[in-house]
Amino acid sequence: MYKTSKVxxxxxxxxxxxxxxxxxxxxxxxxxxxxxxxxxxYEGTIQDYKNLLNSVQLWDVGVERQIxxxxxxxxxxxxxxxxxxxxxxxxxxxxxxxxxxxxGGFLNDxxxxxxxxxxxxxxxxxxDSLLWAQGIAAGYKFxxxxxxxxxxxxxxxxxxxxxxxxxxxxxxxxxxxFYKFKQVTHQGIPMVIARMGxxxxxxxxxxxxxxxxxxxxxxxxxxxxxxxxxxxGGPNIILxxxxxxxxxxxDIDRSNNPYEVGLDxxxxxxxxxxxxxxxALRLVxxxxxxxxxxxxxxxxxxxxDSNADHWPVFINGKKVGSMNAMVYSPxxxxxxxxxxxxxxxxxxxxxxxxxxxxxxLMATTIDLPWRxxx
Amino acid sequence: MYKTSKVxxxxxxxxxxxxxxxxxxxxxxxxxxxxxxxxxxYEGTIQDYKNLLNSVQLWDVGVERQIxxxxxxxxxxxxxxxxxxxxxxxxxxxxxxxxxxxxGGFLNDxxxxxxxxxxxxxxxxxxDSLLWAQGIAAGYKFxxxxxxxxxxxxxxxxxxxxxxxxxxxxxxxxxxxFYKFKQVTHQGIPMVIARMGxxxxxxxxxxxxxxxxxxxxxxxxxxxxxxxxxxxGGPNIILxxxxxxxxxxxDIDRSNNPYEVGLDxxxxxxxxxxxxxxxALRLVxxxxxxxxxxxxxxxxxxxxDSNADHWPVFINGKKVGSMNAMVYSPxxxxxxxxxxxxxxxxxxxxxxxxxxxxxxLMATTIDLPWRxxx
Numbered sequence: 004m005y006k007t008s009k010v011x012x013x014x015x016x017x018x019x020x021x022x023x024x025x026x027x028x029x030x031x032x033x034x035x036x037x038x039x040x041x042x043x044x045y046e047g048t049i050q051d052y053k054n055l056l057n058s059v060q061l062w063d064v065g066v067e068r069q070i071x072x073x074x075x076x077x078x079x080x081x082x083x084x085x086x087x088x089x090x091x092x093x094x095x096x097x098x099x100x101x102x103x104x105x106x107g108g109f110l111n112d113x114x115x116x117x118x119x120x121x122x123x124x125x126x127x128x129x130x131d132s133l134l135w136a137q138g139i140a141a142g143y144k145f146x147x148x149x150x151x152x153x154x155x156x157x158x159x160x161x162x163x164x165x166x167x168x169x170x171x172x173x174x175x176x177x178x179x180x181f182y183k184f185k186q187v188t189h190q191g192i193p194m195v196i197a198r199m200g201x202x203x204x205x206x207x208x209x210x211x212x213x214x215x216x217x218x219x220x221x222x223x224x225x226x227x228x229x230x231x232x233x234x235x236g237g238p239n240i241i242l243x244x245x246x247x248x249x250x251x252x253x254d255i256d257r258s259n260n261p262y263e264v265g266l267d268x269x270x271x272x273x274x275x276x277x278x279x280x281x282x283a284l285r286l287v288x289x290x291x292x293x294x295x296x297x298x299x300x301x302x303x304x305x306x307x308d309s310n311a312d313h314w315p316v317f318i319n320g321k322k323v324g325s326m327n328a329m330v331y332s333p334x335x336x337x338x339x340x341x342x343x344x345x346x347x348x349x350x351x352x353x354x355x356x357x358x359x360x361x362x363x364l365m366a367t368t369i370d371l372p373w374r375x376x377x
Numbered sequence: 378m379y380k381t382s383k384v385x386x387x388x389x390x391x392x393x394x395x396x397x398x399x400x401x402x403x404x405x406x407x408x409x410x411x412x413x414x415x416x417x418x419y420e421g422t423i424q425d426y427k428n429l430l431n432s433v434q435l436w437d438v439g440v441e442r443q444i445x446x447x448x449x450x451x452x453x454x455x456x457x458x459x460x461x462x463x464x465x466x467x468x469x470x471x472x473x474x475x476x477x478x479x480x481g482g483f484l485n486d487x488x489x490x491x492x493x494x495x496x497x498x499x500x501x502x503x504x505d506s507l508l509w510a511q512g513i514a515a516g517y518k519f520x521x522x523x524x525x526x527x528x529x530x531x532x533x534x535x536x537x538x539x540x541x542x543x544x545x546x547x548x549x550x551x552x553x554x555f556y557k558f559k560q561v562t563h564q565g566i567p568m569v570i571a572r573m574g575x576x577x578x579x580x581x582x583x584x585x586x587x588x589x590x591x592x593x594x595x596x597x598x599x600x601x602x603x604x605x606x607x608x609x610g611g612p613n614i615i616l617x618x619x620x621x622x623x624x625x626x627x628d629i630d631r632s633n634n635p636y637e638v639g640l641d642x643x644x645x646x647x648x649x650x651x652x653x654x655x656x657a658l659r660l661v662x663x664x665x666x667x668x669x670x671x672x673x674x675x676x677x678x679x680x681x682d683s684n685a686d687h688w689p690v691f692i693n694g695k696k697v698g699s700m701n702a703m704v705y706s707p708x709x710x711x712x713x714x715x716x717x718x719x720x721x722x723x724x725x726x727x728x729x730x731x732x733x734x735x736x737x738l739m740a741t742t743i744d745l746p747w748r749x750x751x
Contacts, residue, residue, distance in 0.1 A: 009406040010384030011417050012685040014701060015503070015627035016408065032383040034390065035409035038503065038626060043385050105515065110508065129389070129412065131505035134484065135512045141479065142516010252412060253389035311386040327388060 005048070006311050007032055016040055019065025020155045020217020028061075028225075028235040036066035036129045042237045048309075049333060052241045054234035055204065056334070059163040061224060061235050064201065065155035065217070069210070070113070070125040070133050074147040077121035079276075080140055084125075085115070086261065086278050088271040092117045097182045097197055100125065101269060102132055103280035107260040107287060110135055112251050114199065116184060116210075124210075126156065128251040139279070153214045158200045159207045159224065162377070163231040168207050171227045172196065176207075181376075184210075190223065192216045201238050203246035203376045240309060240330045244339050247298070247372025254327050254341050255296070260284065262292040263343070265371065294324065295349035298373065299366040301338035301357065305331040310359070316342050317356040323348045326357045326366075335373055340366065379422070380685050381406055390414055393439025394529045394591020402599075402609040410440035410503045416611045422683075423707060426615045428608035429578065430708070433537040435598060435609050438575065439529035439591070443498040443584070444487070444507050448521040451495035453650075454514055458499075459489070460635065460652050462645040466491045471556045471571055474499065475643060476506055477654035481634040481661060484509055486625050488573065490558060490584075498584075500530065502625040513653070527588045532574045533581045533598065536751070537605040542581050545601045546570065550581075555750075558584075564597065566590045575612050577620035577750045614683060614704045618713050621672070621746025628701050628715050629670070634658065636666040637717070639745065668698065669723035672747065673740040675712035675731065679705040684733070690716050691730040697722045700731045700740075709747055714740065 010033055012018075017039040019025075030042035042063050045051055054060060072081055082089050085100040092098045092115065100115040102125070111132045113125040125132065137149050159168055169176040172189060176196070179185065184197035193212040200206030211220055225233055242248075249255055249264065261270050261284070270284055309330055316324040329340035342355065350368065357364040384407055386392075391413040393399075404416035416437050419425055428434060446455055456463050459474040466472045466489065474489040476499070485506045487499040499506065511523050533542055543550040546563060550570070553559065558571035567586040574580030585594055599607055616622075623629055623638065635644050635658070644658055683704055690698040703714035716729065724742065731738040 005385035005387060007383040007385050008404070009381040011379035011381050011406050011408055013379060013408065013627060014684060014687050015624055018686070030382070032385050034385055034387065104511070131508055134505055135508035137478070138509045138512020139516055142513055142518075144516075250389055253387060310388060312392070313388050 005032065005043070005309055010035070010040075012040070019063050020211060020214040021063040021065055021157060021221050024218050024221040025063050025235065030235070030237070037068050037127070039066045039068075041066040044237060045235050048240060048330070051234070051236040052239050052333070055161045055236055055239065055242070057161075058232045058234065059159060059161040059167045059228055061221060061233065062158040062160055062201075062237050064158050064208075064238065067126045067128070067156045068133070068151050069154040070127060070136055070149065071152045072123045072125070072136065072147050072149050074121060076145040076147050077123055080136070080145040080147050081115065081123045081125075082276050083143070083145075083278055084136060084139065086270040086280060086284060088274045089115065089117070090274070094119055095183055095185065097184060097199060099269065101261060101266065102135065103260070103284075104257060105279055105283060107280040107283035108257040109251065109255055109259055109261075110257060112249060116195065116197065118195075124154065130251070153212060155211045155214055155217060157209045157211060157217070157220060159209065160200055160202055160204055160236065162205055164205045164207055167224065167228050167231055167233070168196075171224060190219075192220050194220070201248065202242040203248070203372070203374055204242065205377055240328065241332050244328060244330050244341065245332050245335065245372065245374045246376075250328070259343070260287055260292065262287045263294050264296040291346065293346050294343050295346055296371070297342050297344055297349050297351075298369045298371040299326070299340050299342050299355060300369055301329060301340055301364050301366040303338070303364070306338045307331075314360075315358045316344065317358060318348055318353070323355070332373070339373060342368065344368070379406065379417070379683055384409070384414075386414070393437050394585060394588040395437040395439055395531060395595050398592050398595040399437050399609065404609070404611070411442045411501070413440045415440040418611060419609050422614060422704070425608070425610040426613050426707070429535045429610055429613065429616070431535075432606045432608065433533060433535040433541045433602055435595060435607065436532040436534055436575075436611050438532050438582075438612065441500045441502070441530050442507070442525050443500055443528040444510055444523060445526045446497045446499070446510065446521050446523050448495060450519040450521050451497055454510070454519040454521050455489065455497045455499075456650050457517070457519075457652055458510060458513065460644040460654060460658060462648045463489065463491070464648070468493055469557055469559065471558060471573060473643065475635060475640065476509065477634070477658075478631060479653055479657060481654040481657035482631040483625065483629055483633055484631060486623060490569065490571065492569075498528065500584075504625070527586060529585045529588055529591060531583045531585060531591070531594060533583065534574055534576055534578055534610065536579055538579045538581055541598065541602050541605055541607070542570075545598060564593075566594050568594070575622065576616040577622070577746070577748055578616065579751055614702065615706050618702060618704050618715065619706050619709065619746065619748045620750075624702070633717070634661055634666065636661045637668050638670040665720065667720050668717050669720055670745070671716050671718055671723050671725075672743045672745040673700070673714050673716050673729060674743055675703060675714055675738050675740040677712070677738070680712045681705075688734075689732045690718065691732060692722055692727070697729070706747070713747060716742065718742070
């Protein structure tokens with residue numbers, strides 16, 4: 004599926020609290036994310052995907068580090084850091100809250116959890132947003148404390164995840180709303196349990212608050228999950244692309260703004276408060292974006308390897324964008340991919356040519372996503 | 378040498394301009410550093426080390442990204458970011474310039490190149506210091522432009538490196554002073570050539586300024602290096618430990634300040650200008666550090682595997698610090714390591730016990746480094 008080499012395990016890169024479990028249960032390939040090893044594949048991308056869709060699966064996503072913002076100005080700083088109107092976020096609720104630079108480009112795309120009146124976590128994708136938040140806070144004199152707490156998420160993914168979660172943690176899980184969370188301590192393990200995760204399937208995220216207990220948490224879920232034929236997996240490119248979910252730095256980066264990637268609904272230009280990038284985004288909103296993220300379906304036989312680079316996209320011999328991620332989806336029985344195209348070509352049904360290193364691939368654009376939330 | 382698994386090549390992690398050359402010339406293992414694949418080993422850590430010491434070696438260190446600071450306040454911001462007195466840095470000169478947080482802890486340990494009056498590069502180790510610099514600049518209203526330019530270093534390492542460099546680039550290389558650099562264009566390839574690198578051996582760093590020409594640069598050096606039996610390698614843990622060179626996040630991190638790791642000579646508290654961490658470091662300077670980086674020699678047979686974690690260090694059953702990096706040095710014929718010890722035990726000749734997972738290791742502390750610059 005992916006091209007690979009060897010990766011060395013050195014103390015320069017951190018291990019998640021679940022690392023020993025990922026080795027024990029057969030992780031075969033890793034990436035590095037937020038200075039930490041992230042298991043990507045156990046039985047292979049396709050088999051991991053099938054295992055998840057058949058039952059329930061554990062994902063070590065301890066690489067999602069939390070930026071904790073506390074103190075009198077915690078709400079004010081959090082609002083300044085994101086274009087979303089976070090004043091609408093209740094305590095016990097989470098929100099998808101991009102962090103942008105002053106030009107409106109993505110610095111990160113965390114999920115924010117509001118734990119209390121002036122207490123937030125930003126669960127960040129790959130990037131030291133901690134340094135950004137601390138630099139901004141210092142210079143703009145926000146009265147806050149910012150750190151990276153001992154919090155490491157584990158995701159429970161798949162159609163049987165509610166059954167497993169309620170079996171282990173109690174019936175209240177059945178009533179937990181989407182993007183809502185609850186603080187619990189179970190068998191001495193403190194954690195925040197949220198109903199969300201990095202797929203469109205039924206899923207939960209357990210924000211473990213004691214790194215010494217990662218393997219204990221894994222084992223108790225594993226044991227309880229035996230009746231469901233629980234498996235181990237990791238963030239899965241097939242589920243991601245089917246669901247139109249973004250992977251920061253793979254699909255989008257700092258050169259993109261929310262209007263280009265279907266996330267304009269996160270931008271609240273009407274709110275009174277200022278936020279970083281507001282001025283730049285007002286212009287983008289007025290003039291419209293110059294490029295746009297689109298799905299596309301690649302013709303021909305199932306593709307075996309995912310791309311290791313972005314590939315240029317052409318129409319009539321003219322470069323019009325790039326193809327950033329592709330994979331074969333078994334349940335769609337289609338080769339699906341993400342492209343970012345010049346705005347005049349960013350419409351459904353457009354024939355495009357993707358210049359792969361070996362040969363050109365023919366594809367037809369389509370609106371995202373292929374699958375809605377389960 | 379290192380424990381390993383597989384790493385996936387995905388577009389989420391960048392490839393350096395030399396990536397194809399590293400594959401072509403046999404890189405066997407990678408790490409990820411600044412969101413980019415970094416080749417670590419070709420023929421194995423020990424053989425790579427021997428190859429380097431016998432001749433000349435190319436290292437793809439494109440992962441050292443540059444933070445470029447330009448504009449009217451470039452000197453002022455650069456000074457604010459580091460405790461070193463950069464006013465003493467001439468144009469065409471480089472300096473080792475840690476970036477600290479407000480508590481004096483290491484955020485990074487870049488080498489700074491002063492390209493012009495108000496034009497600096499910070500060649501950073503692993504971490505998005507770009508976000509830190511930009512956050513600080515915005516909040517404190519420095520009038521600067523900060524970006525990551527298309528600059529990717531390649532190092533030429535080893536006793537024959539001067540011969541190779543002068544053969545390719547001209548006799549002026551023989552006169553290039555330590556930590557001095559020169560802008561050149563060779564066969565249409567623009568670069569800054571500096572006499573420095575990540576070892577205590579003779580070495581040079583070529584800051585390629587056109588990412589499309591990385592493999593061209595590699596090939597022309599490779600061809601010219603045939604008479605010296607040129608080889609390929611990567612940042613080498615044996616050379617690092619022998620020379621007392623630090624690897625940020627492996628050996629030291631944000632919990633350490635310069636006084637703890639032998640870098641107090643970089644801190645200029647007497648300068649008039651303020652810098653981030655000055656207040657905190659003044660206290661450390663007055664009271665002395667509470668812990669200290671020390672070398673140690675581990676008794677017994679040559680150790681085969683490097684540590685993948687930091688291991689606790691004990692004296693008389695009491696935990697007194699940690700062992701952060703260890704390796705067998707063939708030319709010293711010793712097992713050498715870095716420890717960070719509570720200050721009262723941080724003296725040469727101290728017997729310590731390193732609690733490795735399998736068994737305790739006995740060691741004796743010693744002052745760093747084992748080897749001075751060649």
